[in-house]
Amino acid sequence: MTVIAARHEHVGRLLSEALPYIQRFAGQVVVIKYGGNALNGSSEADAASAFARDIALLHAVGFKPVVVHGGGPQISAMMERLGKKAEFRQGLRVTDAETVQIASMVLLGTINPQIVSAIASHGAKAVGVSGQDAGLLRVAQRDPELGFVGDVVSVDPSVVQSALDDGLVPVVATIGDDGSGQAFNVNADTAASAIAVALRAKKLVYLTDIDGIRVDKEDPNSLVQRVDIAGIDALLERGVIEGGMIPKVQSCTDALRGGVGDVHILDGRIPHVLLVELFTDAGIGTMITGANT
Numbered sequence: 001m002t003v004i005a006a007r008h009e010h011v012g013r014l015l016s017e018a019l020p021y022i023q024r025f026a027g028q029v030v031v032i033k034y035g036g037n038a039l040n041g042s043s044e045a046d047a048a049s050a051f052a053r054d055i056a057l058l059h060a061v062g063f064k065p066v067v068v069h070g071g072g073p074q075i076s077a078m079m080e081r082l083g084k085k086a087e088f089r090q091g092l093r094v095t096d097a098e099t100v101q102i103a104s105m106v107l108l109g110t111i112n113p114q115i116v117s118a119i120a121s122h123g124a125k126a127v128g129v130s131g132q133d134a135g136l137l138r139v140a141q142r143d144p145e146l147g148f149v150g151d152v153v154s155v156d157p158s159v160v161q162s163a164l165d166d167g168l169v170p171v172v173a174t175i176g177d178d179g180s181g182q183a184f185n186v187n188a189d190t191a192a193s194a195i196a197v198a199l200r201a202k203k204l205v206y207l208t209d210i211d212g213i214r215v216d217k218e219d220p221n222s223l224v225q226r227v228d229i230a231g232i233d234a235l236l237e238r239g240v241i242e243g244g245m246i247p248k249v250q251s252c253t254d255a256l257r258g259g260v261g262d263v264h265i266l267d268g269r270i271p272h273v274l275l276v277e278l279f280t281d282a283g284i285g286t287m288i289t290g291a292n293t
Contacts, residue, residue: 018279025278026062028202029164031260033192034069034115035208035268047269051207052118054274055169059124064164067119067126067171068195070188071111075103091244092142092149095185100148100175103185107173115171126169132177134159137191139176139184150176150184152191155198193251197258204255205277206248207268212286213249215240226287229253249288256290263288 034051058065072093076086079102087094095103112128119126131137136159139150163170174191176184189206196204213235215222227235232253235241241249252263266273266285276284 014280017281018275021279022061025202027064029064029066029196029199030058030203030205030278031066031068031192031196031199031201032205032207032274033188034067035072035188035206048114048118049121050271051268051274052115053122054272055119055126056122056124057275058278059169065169066160066164066195066199066201067115067169068174068188068192069107069111069115069171070174071103071107072188074111075099075106078102078106089146091247092146092187093185094145095147095149097148100183100185104175104183107175112171112173119169119171124169125167126171127163129159129163129170129172131172131175131186131191132183135177135179136160136172137174137176137186137194139178139186141178141184148182148184150178150186152176152186152194155194157195157198160195160199187247187251189248189251193255193258193260196255196260200259201255202261203264203278204252204260204262205264205266205274206252207266207274208248209267209269210245210265211267211270211284212265213241213245224286225283226289228289229256232288252288256288261290 032055055065055067079086079099082102084098093099108130116126116128129136135156137152138154140153142149142151160170160172172195174186174188176186178184192204211220211223213224213227214220215224232249236246255263264277264285264287266277270284273284
């Protein structure tokens, strides 16, 4: 067999491998959290275009993708440009009145429309949604010392569900509201988990700047490809999961306990990582399930 023929056979096997996954998940809601850190180490324009193409493909084959995006690095960069220093406590941004305005400007004025436009350029109609729209993300202040940082207390998914029913791809910016009109910055991992539960999503996918959960964070060969909630609890007890990964993983297990089918943690810097994970047997990141493995 020639090299070209072997390559074509390999591509054909991959496409054939995708069929049962397309059949299984067509018509199902898949929430994808697209973190600002997923763009680290790559061309932002190329990464955004590849991501948008993947979302358009999911939409074309019958999935119902919902994109929930953060933008931490971009918010920090804008603060620096404006002469304001970013401050974090326990991984959360201290958000005074000026900072929440900057966050809103970056998320709603720059990142959200860019993602919407990129998805549309690949043939899927998308619509930008703020967590403040129609009471989507109702929040309460977490800690006065953190300022306008909100914890999600309720989700009204009607505005997102309406967009899905109209055949659109909702793109959600994680600015919440306390009910009085005051905007709050909301952790995008937590928001994505809460939205996935409210929509009864089949899958929740986190695209970030790590390849998944490793038993040894320095050893890529120690990647945990599949694990259940009990396994996650054991890894937390052993201290394998630490630092900023703890709240991310807790948002994963919260989603599973809330009825989401599976949760995936993937390296969003890898081109088409979303398709490889969802459409192939081997996958590429960490899949967390609610059932025993």
